[in-house]
Amino acid sequence: MSGDTTTIRFNSPTSGGNAESQEQAPQQQKQQAAAPASTPTKATPTAGAQALGRGLDVGTANLLGATQDGNGEIVVKRERNAFLEIPAEFSGNRDMLTQLNVPYVSFRDKLYVLGDASFNLANMFGQEVRRPMADGFLSPNEQDAIPMMKFIIERLLGAPRVEGEPVYFCIPAPSIDKENDTVYHEGICTGIIKKLGYTPKAMNEAHAIVYSELADHEFTGIGVSCGGGMFNVCVAYKTIPTVKFSVARGGDWIDRHVAKVMGISRTRATALKESDVDLMAPRNREEEAVVLYYRNLISYVLQNLKQRFQLARDVPQFTEPVEVVVAGGTSLVGGFVEVFAEELQKVDFPLQIAGVRRAEDPLSSVVRGCLIAAALAEN
Amino acid sequence: MRRKALDSLRSAIEANTERRSLEDLRAQGKKHVRVVSGEKVMQIIKAIVADIIDREVGAVSKRDRDRIVDETKDQFDRVLKMQTDSDALIGEQKQLVAEWRERAQKVNAERESLRAQIEELRSEQAAREGKMLAEYQARVQELSEKARNTTDESGRIAADKERLERTLEEDRRNAAEREARQKADFDARLAELHAEQRDLVARLEGERGELAGRQEQAIKGAQARIEELQAQLGDATEGRASATARAESLESDASESRTRADEAAGKLSKAERIIHKLDTRLQNTRTTIENYDKELQRVIVERDQLKAELAAAREKAGESDAVAAMRGEMDEMRGFLTRMEEKSGTVNEETLNSLVSQISDRDSVSGDALEAKFSESLDASLDKITKAMELATAKPIDVQVEATDVLIDSLFDLGDDVMSSNMDELEVETRTSAGGGISGHLEALKALRTGTPAPQEEEDNAEAESLIDDLLGDADGNPDGNNSDSNFDGELNDTPTTAAEGKHHGAAAEPAAMSGAAKDKINASMERLKAVREASENTD
Structure with a gap:
């Protein structure tokens, strides 16, 4: 950019x-371009009233x-905004998922992985991620x-x-x-x-x-x-x-x-x-x-x-x-x-x-x- | 000789001989036959065999001889059997040969028939080929003729083409000449039009100048007229205002009178309704009285009858008890009759007196009381009806719940065994927004929402105020509102519309006719003033 x-x-x-x-100056542009891709940081409590x-x-x-x-x-x-259902044979080791910082949801005996992790796992299992929304609206x-x-x-x-x-x-x-x-x-x-x-x-x-x-x-x-x-x-x-x-x-x-x-x-x-x-x-x-x-x-x-x-x-x-x-x-x-x-x-x-x-x-x-x-x- | 050997011999003879009938032999010309018996033949054979044996072998024992005979017989049987078999085989072969001969004959017959068919087909084929050949030859002839004709046609077409080209060339030349002529005409016409246009332009310029001069004069005249009219308007406004005020007061008086007249009319109609009701009641009472009178007459007649009977009975019987009883009954009846007379008389008198007093005092019948009573009863009835309607149409209180709320509630109410997550144990990707804080935005928004009114709004207010000032003038100093400006809130019309207006218009100078534009402008100002007044009244 x-x-x-x-x-x-x-x-x-x-x-x-x-x-x-x-x-704009290239330096400024680089800063602006880099801003959206900054490293994720843990939200820490800061001083002062929020x-x-x-x-x-x-x-x-x-x-x-x-x-x-x-x-x-x-x-x-x-x-x-995506999720993936994990096959039953892989859904046993939930602690491992937590350790790997993979967010999951267990709903009615099914296991779903949310967010970015769902894309990575989708490639691994050869599946497509599922999207709660389509064209700007919740998909009924x-x-x-x-x-x-x-x-x-x-x-x-x-x-x-x-x-x-x-x-x-x-x-x-x-x-x-x-x-x-x-x-x-x-x-x-x-x-x-x-x-x-x-x-x-x-x-x-x-x-x-x-x-x-x-x-x-x-x-x-x-x-x-x-x-x-x-x-x-x-x-x-x-x-x-x-x-x-x-x-x-x-x-x-x-x-x-x-x-x-x-x-x-x-x-x-x-x-x-x-x-x-x-x-x-x-x-x-x-x-x-x-x-x-x-x-x-x-x-x-x-x-x-x-x-x-x-x-x-x-x-x-x-x-x-x-x-x-x-x-x-x-x-x-x-x-x-x-x-x-x-x-x-x-x-x-x-x-x-x-x-x-x-x-x-x-x-x-x-x-x-x-x-x-x-x-x-x-x- | 043993019988067994005879049997063999017999079968050997049968195998090697033929059975023929005597007629066959006779037909062959045989007249005599030699008959040989089997026994004789056996003897012959035996003799021959013995002879051979004796000659070849010498003296043999009987046993050996028998043995040799048996062996010879066996050999003879074998040979015979072979002979028989070969005869049978020959017979079979002959039969086969016969069959093959028969088949050969059949095949030959078929071959002959097929040959005949082939010949027939060949002849047919030849005939067909001949016919086709003739047709082909005819077709070839035809085509060659056509080819000759086509060649002629091509020649004709070529000739036509040449002719057409020549014609085309001529047409082109003519068209070019025509075009040139038309162009020349067009140019000439164009030149004429240009000349006309120049004339027109010159004329228009002249007229425009003239019109401009006239327009200026008209404008000046109109401006002078407007000033004149405005002066007149001032005068007319005054007179009009006072005339309008007077007209308004008269109108209010008239409306009051109308109202009172309406009320009086209402009361009168109510009184008439009451009178009608009373008349009806009087009629009913009169009818009742008449019925009483009739009843009374009937009772009197009965009384007289009873009196007469009593007198007759007294005269006849002269008995004290019956007389006393009858006297008692008579006295009761007399009393009853007396009471009836009094009652009817009283009713008559009382009723009539009351009715007469009511009718004679009809002016004093106060409709107000009736009206109040009627209103009261009407209100009560209406309340009853309203309550009844409300009860009848009351609906149960519905609780409206969004379908999505039900769905969300069911989701949040699920236990951990149904729905759970590890998200509260994990970190979320977080970053600081590049746009900086939002305190500046909030301040700007707050300033926007609590700031001064918009310039357009201020302008409108200023215009309204100046308009009101112009039109109202010193309205504060004239509380009675005699100031024509403050009371003038109607449209400005050229002529009065009612007689009252016309009458009062006579006092003031009738406003002269003014231009439509000036009138519209003044009317618009009046409308604005009215709107401002209404707004202020509403706020009050």
């Missing part, structure tokens, strides 16, 4: 005008929990999803500091191109968190990015959460969401289509996308295919955003140009911000856009936003 641009400023607000990129309120990012690929420590730092815990076809989610969320949140401590968790907006049920998903998450002794509250995923990244702009602008299963968009005016929606396309959609047109496996396509691809300078046909589908997806999102904005009623007047902030794992690819800015300039957007930038910590921007909302509610 060295040499990657994180901010694009428009000379004059869209449409028209040339975009100029703000290249602020109440927690954030929870319930994502298709990963679940993250955030809290403030005594020094005001944000501590983020992460767990892969996965019967064992709820007990797994319960344990993972409990692991991330821990015990509440006070009874009824607020927890804000993110949910996606209903998709405009696919029928999905937010009621079941929200109900289950709310129920689990409430049972753990917290006071749960749902908030839109992209809205959380507004809270996290647009404090210097009076929480006014556009947040885009680029996930594996879907993209979420929120246009906010002083924290009030005016337009919010999601599209059922994300990183997995890109992998699927690149694999199909190039005749390669999906795993290979995923690895390709997550390698040092630069969307502005593809080096071969496979990378060109990746660029093609990224551009298609970004253009699709922006076209729908424009339409939604034009159709929305009671939209406040944005007197000044607004910023667009992107976050999420799918936005980590090199050149994403430049491509986003280019596609944005092609769309005759009804709002004036000042620039496009990536969140400082793209993988934890959503959970930070949830934490901010929870801390505000507590205060």
Whole structure:
């Protein structure tokens, strides 16, 4: 990710005008690139009172929990949202699993391994991991999803500091191109968190990015959460969401289509996308295919955003140009911000856009936003 | 000679001889036959054998002789058997030969028939081939003729093609000439149009200048008119305000009168209803009285009858007990009749008096009491009905529980034997977020939520205040509201709509007609003022 641009400023607000990129110093970029991959550390008690309120990012690929420590730092815990049933003949030695730091759940005489360990063991047993969520929502076809989610969320949140401590968790907006049920998903998450002794509250995923990244702009602008299963968009005016929606396309959609047109496996396509691809300078046909589908997806999102904005009623007047902030794992690819800015300039957007930038910590921007909302509610 | 040897000899003879009938022999021309007996033959053989033996061997014993005879016989039997077998074999072979001959004959016959068939087929084949050959030859002839014709056709087509090409060439030349002519026409027309356009533009410029001048004049005139009208409006406003106030007071009086009239009408209708009820009751009472009268008449008649009978009975019997009893009964009846008369008379009088007093005092019948009583009973009935309805439609209190809550509860209520984990013994991957703390965000949010009103809101408030100031003027100094501005909250119309308005409009100068735009502007201001007033009243 060295040499990657994180901010694009428009000379004059869209449409028209040339975009100029703000290249950051390589050292700073390396630090930013390295931050999400820091070594896991054990959470140790810190001096000072810990602020109440927690954030929870319930994502298709990963679940993250955030809290403030005594020094005001944000501590983020992460767990892969996957599990694997262990064959009965291997399920006897549970102590060994604990010693190997492999989290497991025993449920109705079956043994399940959770999180990252499930991927390693899946390769060993020649099986596929099972996912409690699909396309941003709890999968109703996965019967064992709820007990797994319960344990993972409990692991991330821990015990509440006070009874009824607020927890804000993110949910996606209903998709405009696919029928999905937010009621079941929200109900289950709310129920689990409430049972753990917290006071749960749902908030839109992209809205959380507004809270996290647009404090210097009076929480006014556009947040885009680029996930594996879907993209979420929120246009906010002083924290009030005016337009919010999601599209059922994300990183997995890109992998699927690149694999199909190039005749390669999906795993290979995923690895390709997550390698040092630069969307502005593809080096071969496979990378060109990746660029093609990224551009298609970004253009699709922006076209729908424009339409939604034009159709929305009671939209406040944005007197000044607004910023667009992107976050999420799918936005980590090199050149994403430049491509986003280019596609944005092609769309005759009804709002004036000042620039496009990536969140400082793209993988934890959503959970930070949830934490901010929870801390505000507590205060 | 032993019989056994005879038997063998007999069978040997039979094996080596044929049986023929005498007719066969006769047919062969034989007339005589020599008959040989078996015994004789045996003797002959025996003699021969003895002779041979004697000659060859010499003197032999009888036993040896018999032995030699037996052996010879055995040998003879063997030879005979061989002879018999060979004869049988020969017979079989002859039979086989006969069969083969027969089969050969059959095969020959079949061969002959097949030969005949082959010949037939050959002839047919030859005929068919001849026919096909003839057909092929005819077809070849036909095709060769067609080929000749096709060659002719190709020649014709080529000729047609040449002709068409020549025609095409001519058409092209004509089209080119036509195009050139059209182009020339078009250019000429275009030049004309350009000239016309230039004329039009010049004309338009002239007209535009003229219009601009006229417009300016019109605007100046309109502005002067507006100023004039505004001055007139001020005057008209005053007069209109007072006229409106007077109209309003009259209207309120009229409405009060209407209300009172309605109330009076209501009371009157109630009284009429009561009168109707009383009339009905009077009618019923009169009917009852009439019935009593009839009854009374009937009783009187009976009394007279009884009196007459009593007198007759007295005269007849002159008995004291019966008379005393009858007298007693008579006295009772008399008393009863007297009571009836009094009662009916009393009822009549009382009822009539009360009815008359009620009817004569109908003006004094207070509808209020009835109304109060009616309202009371109505309220009671309504309460009863309401309670009955509530009881009838009362639903049990439902406890609504989310399906997901039930599911989650069941999950959390499971014991460790059903669901357990080692997660509380393990570490979780933890890191510090790169974005820093969130205290700045919280401060910004708090400032946002408790900050000053939005600029747009302030602007609106300022506009409303200035509008109110303009229109109300010194409203504080005129509590009666005679200030035309403070009382003027209706739309500005050119002509009065009611007679009252028209009457009071006469006092003030009738507002002159003004431009629609000015009127709209003033009406909009009035609407805004009304809205502000209502808002303030609501908050109060």
